[in-house]
Amino acid sequence: MTDSIGRAGVYGVGLIVSNVLQWKFREQHESDCGIDAILEVAMHDRPTGQLLAIQIKSGASYFREPTPSGSGWVFRESRRPRLLDYWLSFDIPVLVVLYDSARQIAYWQQVTSTTATRTHTGFKLIVPRDHRLDASADYPLRAMSAAWTPERESGQFQIVRAVAACRAAGLPVVPSSQLWQTFNSGSAEVLAVDRPALAHQLPLRGDARAVYRSNEHSDMPAQFDMQSLSGSWHVAQETTVYVCENPIVMHTAAAKLGQRCKPLICLNGYPSRATKYLLLGLAGCGARMLIHPDHDALGKRLIRDLSFAAVAPEPWRHRCVGSTSHHEERCLDHMLSDLAIES
Numbered sequence: 001m002t003d004s005i006g007r008a009g010v011y012g013v014g015l016i017v018s019n020v021l022q023w024k025f026r027e028q029h030e031s032d033c034g035i036d037a038i039l040e041v042a043m044h045d046r047p048t049g050q051l052l053a054i055q056i057k058s059g060a061s062y063f064r065e066p067t068p069s070g071s072g073w074v075f076r077e078s079r080r081p082r083l084l085d086y087w088l089s090f091d092i093p094v095l096v097v098l099y100d101s102a103r104q105i106a107y108w109q110q111v112t113s114t115t116a117t118r119t120h121t122g123f124k125l126i127v128p129r130d131h132r133l134d135a136s137a138d139y140p141l142r143a144m145s146a147a148w149t150p151e152r153e154s155g156q157f158q159i160v161r162a163v164a165a166c167r168a169a170g171l172p173v174v175p176s177s178q179l180w181q182t183f184n185s186g187s188a189e190v191l192a193v194d195r196p197a198l199a200h201q202l203p204l205r206g207d208a209r210a211v212y213r214s215n216e217h218s219d220m221p222a223q224f225d226m227q228s229l230s231g232s233w234h235v236a237q238e239t240t241v242y243v244c245e246n247p248i249v250m251h252t253a254a255a256k257l258g259q260r261c262k263p264l265i266c267l268n269g270y271p272s273r274a275t276k277y278l279l280l281g282l283a284g285c286g287a288r289m290l291i292h293p294d295h296d297a298l299g300k301r302l303i304r305d306l307s308f309a310a311v312a313p314e315p316w317r318h319r320c321v322g323s324t325s326h327h328e329e330r331c332l333d334h335m336l337s338d339l340a341i342e343s
Contacts, residue, residue: 009058009099010036013106013133020134026298028269034083035094035269038298041142049300050145051092053270054108058099072128073098075109078121086194087111091270093148095141098127106133110144156276159183163284167312172237173284175208175277180230183277195272196223198247200254200264206233210278219258221250221266226274229281237286241265242316242339243279245293245302246328253339260341267293267302279311292316292335294327 010027017025017039024040024047034055041050057075065074075096077083087094094111109115109127116125131137159182166173173179200221204211208231210224235241241263244250250266267275282289291306291313293299306313316338317331328335 005059005101006056008101009056012058012099012101012104013037013054013056013097016106016133021138026296034080034087038092038270039141040296040298041145047296050142051298052095052141052145053090053092054095054097055087056097056099058101060102062098063100067126071130072107072126074124075127076119076122076124078119080122084111084116084118084123088113088116089273093144096125096127097133107131108133108137108141156183159280163280167283167286172286173281174232174234175206175229175281175284176232177230179281179284180277183280184226184273194226194274195268196225197229197272197275197278198223198250198266198268199278200250200266201259201261202241202263202265203235203239204233205235207231208233219254221254224274224278226277229274229277233281234285235263235282235287239263239282239285239287241282241287241289243267243289243291243313244316244328244335245269245299249292249328249332249335252332253336256336257340260343262339262341264339270298270302271306279306283311289313290316292328292331296327 014025014027014037017023017037021042022045023042026038026040028035028037035053036056037054039052039054041048041052062075063073065076066072067074075098088111095108096111097106097108099106107127107129108131109125111125116123159179163173198221199214201218202214202222204214209228210222211233213222213224213228216222243265245267247266247268250264253261253264265275265278271279279289289311291303292315293302303313303315317334
């Protein structure tokens with residue numbers, strides 16, 4: 001799929017979502033392991049907070065393998081075979097959307113362990129012909145969003161419960177190899193496609209590779225994949241860590257403030273597994289986290305989900321003075337002022 005065909009698909013599906021379903025369409029501009037956009041269900045033009053993630057495939061090539069009965073098309077993924085495990089562990093439902101640019105029609109299928117079939121090279125799923133992305137999809141997609149339960153491993157939840165209990169008792173939980181192994185039990189497939197965590201000026205100490213990476217280029221953001229967070233690491237209790245949603249905040253802070261920037265973590269959209277573990281570990285150490293997501297449904301869900309995950313972030317800024325925008329970029333000057341270490 002060429003860039004122009006791909007862009008046409010994103011644009012075409014965006015129009016259908018906005019004009020036909022009259023929902024909110026939020027394109028994911030950063031590479032996000034196969035997530036092209038986040039949809040938010042709306043009622044009478046009012047956002048509901050119900051979200052779905054979609055992967056858009058556009059062009060004639062995706063309609064070249066009809067099912068034997070002609071009731072749909074076979075979508076295959078072989079370039080990234082482990083993507084299925086990542087999608088199944090997602091916090092919101094994931095849809096594959098096939099877009100027929102010639103007819104300006106889109107078809108959808110939810111990604112579940114039932115609809116997807118593993119193959120020798122990856123996985124496949126059937127996108128039914130009667131799953132048109134139009135007004136008829138309103139009810140089934142709305143119900144899907146409300147009923148979704150991620151197909152996760154239990155290890156992550158064991159750690160979340162343990163950290164929450166220890167925090168309530170005032171006891172520290174320092175990340176260790178054992179904690180890492182329990183958190184990631186049964187998730188080797190997911191780790192292979194997981195996005196790294198982004199952090200800047202995070203004062204980590206210990207023997208994990210992330211500690212070295214955080215100090216290697218202290219004037220630039222560091223990337224921590226899940227493997228680098230294995231081992232022991234910690235920050236001093238009561239360390240204040242700022243958390244933003246969008247990479248532009250992170251990169252601007254690094255460029256303008258460098259080593260004069262306070263500790264900062266970027267969620268980069270919906271947080272990856274590595275980002276969740278980093279935040280959970282910081283919470284276990286007793287760090288104080290101040291979060292500033294976009295002022296929209298996804299931002300509200302981020303705060304809610306991180307609170308459920310025992311991170312318990314506090315608001316960094318409820319809304320920047322003089323700004324009516326929902327997006328962090330409009331608050332950038334205020335955020336940089338907060339992040340600057342006074343000399």
